[in-house]
Amino acid sequence: MPCLRPLLSCSALRLIAGTLGLSFLFSLPGGSVAGAVERPASSVNEKLLAHQSVFQPPRLIRVSEHVVVAYGYTMSNIVMIEGDKGLFIFDTGMRVEKAELALAAFRKQTDKPILGIAYSHGHGDHTGGVRAFAPDGSAIPVYAHRNALRYLKDINSATSAVFRLRAVEQLGLILPEGIDGTIGSGGGPVVSMGGTVSYITPTHLFDEEVEIDLGGVIVRLFHAPGDLDDGIAAWIEKDGVLLTGDTVVGTHTYPILSTPRYEKGRSAEAYIASINHFRDFGARHLVGGHGLPVDGTENVAELIDRTHLVARYIMDETLRQINARKHPAEIAAHLRVPAHVMGNEAFEDYYHRLNWIVRGVYNKEMGWYSGDTLDLIALAPKEYASKLIAALGGSDATLAAAPQAYDAGEHRWAASLATQLLALDATNDAALSVKANALRAIAYQSDSANERNYLLSEADLMLGEVGLKVIAGQALSRESAFFTGPTIPDIAAAGPSSAFIQRLRIRADESKASDDALSVTFVITDRGETYPMTLTHGVMIHERPTLREADATLRLDHRALVLISDGHMPWEDVLDLPEVQVEGDNEKLHRFMNNLTWND
Numbered sequence: 001m002p003c004l005r006p007l008l009s010c011s012a013l014r015l016i017a018g019t020l021g022l023s024f025l026f027s028l029p030g031g032s033v034a035g036a037v038e039r040p041a042s043s044v045n046e047k048l049l050a051h052q053s054v055f056q057p058p059r060l061i062r063v064s065e066h067v068v069v070a071y072g073y074t075m076s077n078i079v080m081i082e083g084d085k086g087l088f089i090f091d092t093g094m095r096v097e098k099a100e101l102a103l104a105a106f107r108k109q110t111d112k113p114i115l116g117i118a119y120s121h122g123h124g125d126h127t128g129g130v131r132a133f134a135p136d137g138s139a140i141p142v143y144a145h146r147n148a149l150r151y152l153k154d155i156n157s158a159t160s161a162v163f164r165l166r167a168v169e170q171l172g173l174i175l176p177e178g179i180d181g182t183i184g185s186g187g188g189p190v191v192s193m194g195g196t197v198s199y200i201t202p203t204h205l206f207d208e209e210v211e212i213d214l215g216g217v218i219v220r221l222f223h224a225p226g227d228l229d230d231g232i233a234a235w236i237e238k239d240g241v242l243l244t245g246d247t248v249v250g251t252h253t254y255p256i257l258s259t260p261r262y263e264k265g266r267s268a269e270a271y272i273a274s275i276n277h278f279r280d281f282g283a284r285h286l287v288g289g290h291g292l293p294v295d296g297t298e299n300v301a302e303l304i305d306r307t308h309l310v311a312r313y314i315m316d317e318t319l320r321q322i323n324a325r326k327h328p329a330e331i332a333a334h335l336r337v338p339a340h341v342m343g344n345e346a347f348e349d350y351y352h353r354l355n356w357i358v359r360g361v362y363n364k365e366m367g368w369y370s371g372d373t374l375d376l377i378a379l380a381p382k383e384y385a386s387k388l389i390a391a392l393g394g395s396d397a398t399l400a401a402a403p404q405a406y407d408a409g410e411h412r413w414a415a416s417l418a419t420q421l422l423a424l425d426a427t428n429d430a431a432l433s434v435k436a437n438a439l440r441a442i443a444y445q446s447d448s449a450n451e452r453n454y455l456l457s458e459a460d461l462m463l464g465e466v467g468l469k470v471i472a473g474q475a476l477s478r479e480s481a482f483f484t485g486p487t488i489p490d491i492a493a494a495g496p497s498s499a500f501i502q503r504l505r506i507r508a509d510e511s512k513a514s515d516d517a518l519s520v521t522f523v524i525t526d527r528g529e530t531y532p533m534t535l536t537h538g539v540m541i542h543e544r545p546t547l548r549e550a551d552a553t554l555r556l557d558h559r560a561l562v563l564i565s566d567g568h569m570p571w572e573d574v575l576d577l578p579e580v581q582v583e584g585d586n587e588k589l590h591r592f593m594n595n596l597t598w599n600d
């Protein structure tokens, strides 16, 4: 087995393979295109590998008399709280099959009924396993903060496909497991490709707090915005256990004040306020959404205090440097958290890099303008690339410099040069090879699991080794395969119809503009909602419902609306479904639909 230039010794690599149950695949040939480079030898950053080893094996951890954590079964922790009358499940993991394994482990300890379930927040790694605990037909209450409904709008919005792509890349869902691909997410073990992602719309929404009596044990759920504005935490006073969701975690990762995925519902100040509130409880045990439980009043206080200090420092140091008129890229490149602020809590880049968090904080405060007026007058990327490449001596010289930089280990610069070449010709094979393999080389050395996953995923995408449809299928499917039939994912079924109307709206195509306006009223029969839509000059509007009389009315249920707006089933076929009825001018309805764009 070849073992070329790895960061770790061959014996260490074998150890990884043994631990993670992985197959090796070293050094694929890079092709014979002139200027192309070879794929770097696969390897793993040793520090990151040690960090990831903490998330296995899957096991139950008893936190206190009434609280047990299913740890390492899935990306996030699943917590069971036991009272005399029954059980409460706080967070459900990411996939049904993994959550079923956790439930089976719980069932070896107790056969009491499940009295309720709560989502610490709306992210899929905490909600996706819910059907394991509340199978179809059961009427188990599902608790969440009221803002869960707002998040359902975000996650189904017009840009959700790109948002999901970022999530899929971040988690490494499309990568092989192990040394060639993902070794986990920084906050949990490897998330497997297959499996069922489920969702149940919360049945019990609350604003401030709610108490659930399990018989002798009371679970107090309270609003604690963090990762999202629907964040909640749980206090089990009897045992002194605080469940903090993703706001304070025992994973030695920086507080996630922002993410490259970008989330409308994440506020750094709200996040910090929640951390501050956690200190009030004097908890004896803390269980975060990820990582090992923390035991002992002093240890819990230290973790909360240091997370608080570090979050506040990152926030305020960014603000100070904004006021010093520093460029965001400069702030991000140089901001460090001083050791005396961190104390003994060793926060590291294992999850999101500190510099990404700083960029996110800057962006939410100040937007896209860096303060450099060049931003206001910038050349378009292609024009910039053309002039830069000319200044570098032309395409051939740049094409020679890129692999040289790669061979010299200047991977970021190699990728930058290749990016300029690709701006001129996106199909330049040599540039694609340099960029993709430079990303891989950086990934293999990275101590950030998310950086590793993002870069390796992009490299595979760039070289056509995985298709966007595969990614979309991973992100959306209930059962891995890209959904094609008349079923829709749970998360889409739970989403507001207005989100799918928005998705339909952006199918308007001004190049197909016709002189006449066309109006179709969509009546969502199972939700009692009506959306009058007018297509005029290739723009679809629904803000002025009285603009003109409807040419046709389409009566359909939410599921049919999802099928149409997502384009996963041809709209003509959806119109043939028994629950869809057309009234009015059928020819104009067809013209309306034909004037939209469907080629995705």
Ligand SMILES: [Zn+2]
Pocket: 076, 123, 125, 126, 246, 289, 290
């Ligand atoms: Zn999480």
